[in-house]
Amino acid sequence: xxxxxSKAAMLINLTLLLSLLLIFNMAESKxxxxxxxxxxxxxxxxxxxYGAEEGDTCFSITxxxxxxxxxxxxxxxxxxxxxxxxxxxxxxxxxxx
Numbered sequence: 832x833x834x835x836x837s838k839a840a841m842l843i844n845l846t847l848l849l850s851l852l853l854i855f856n857m858a859e860s861k862x863x864x865x866x867x868x869x870x871x872x873x874x875x876x877x878x879x880x881y882g883a884e885e886g887d888t889c890f891s892i893t894x895x896x897x898x899x900x901x902x903x904x905x906x907x908x909x910x911x912x913x914x915x916x917x918x919x920x921x922x923x924x925x926x927x928x
Contacts, residue, residue, distance in 0.1 A: 875906040879924035885917045896923040 881892065889912035893903045904910065906925040915921075 873905070873927035875908060875922065875925055875927055877906060877922035877925040879922070880920045881923045883915050883917055883919040883921055887915055887917075888912065889915065892921060892923065898923065 881896070883892070889900065889903065889910070892898075893900055896903075903923075905927055906922040910921065
């Protein structure tokens, strides 16, 4: 009988200890912002623009201005590469902040 009470007490103590560690871990992660990180949305700032010409594509523009596709898309966040038209102003130099 005493042996089963001892095992039950040990199990309860272990459960309480694990619960306390879990609560502490959750509190610390909220305090330090760990686990709930949100990606900061970067705002593009354009330093130079280009007026698209007939036949331009996103690829041809990135090649002409020596840009990566990722950077070009980041500084032109609302651009639909399938719908470029002549006279459309596109950012070809800038930064994200």
